[in-house]
Amino acid sequence: MLWVKAFHIIFVISWMAGLLYLPRLFVNHAMASDAATQAQLQLMQRKLLRFTTLLGKLALIFGLWLWLQWGFAGGWLHAKLTLVLGLIGFHVYCAKLVRDFAAGRNTRSHVWYRYFNEIPTLLMIAIVILVVVKPF
Ligand code: HEM
Incomplete structure (x- = not known):
């Protein structure tokens, strides 16, 4: 169980890294005025999205x-x-933004x-508190 939990946390961290970085690329893209920079950012967004989707699934x-398997409940x-x-909805919306x-x-x-x-940051903080503190 601890091995599965360890890999769950590893993939969660990697997924979150992508979900936090992708909107930063959107910030840069919305500010970029020249075509070369926009093309470069588009490529980065596409590659990051593909990798982040794989890590999110894992x-x-x-x-x-x-x-x-271990019947957690509550x-x-x-x-x-x-x-x-x-978070999944946020991810899907990011995919739409990459296409846009x-x-x-x-x-x-x-x-x-x-x-x-800030949306994924707030969701992540709430999720980690729920899973570690288990307030109810
Ligand atoms: C389908 C989605 C998910 C399911 C079914 C799920 C389920 C679980 C379960 C059953 C545990 C074990 C809890 C325990 O040891 O008390 C766990 C641990 C954990 N999960 Fe998830 N999880 C999911 C997604 C996520 C996401 C998206 C995050 C963070 C953004 C996350 C963060 C964590 C963390 C940090 C732990 C370790 C808690 C600890 O050991 O105290 N999980 N998860």
Whole structure:
């Protein structure tokens, strides 16, 4: 069980790294005015998204493995899973934004992306508190 938990945490950290860095690339992209920089950022976004999606899937697989094999239960788990759905939604929305940037359809300012960037941070803080403190 501890091995599965260790790999769950490893993949969660890696997934979060991608989810925190991707919106930073959107901030830079929304500020970039020359075509070469935009093309470079597009490439970085696409590669980071692909890698982050793989790591996110592994984090979820190992989380589900922990849950289903060792029967964890409680209000904290339901609350955590609800927030995880929020993280997945954020990830899917980032994938849409990568496609929008690639098609030159971005309409938002770099300031908007700076606020957008805080969503995964807040979700991650709440999830870690729920899973470690288990307040209910
Ligand atoms: C399908 C999604 C997920 C499921 C089913 C799941 C399930 C679990 C379970 C059953 C545990 C063991 C809890 C314990 O040892 O008391 C655990 C541990 C943990 N999970 Fe998840 N998890 C998921 C996604 C996530 C995400 C997205 C994060 C963070 C952003 C996360 C962070 C953690 C951490 C930090 C631990 C270690 C807690 C500890 O050992 O005290 N998990 N997870």
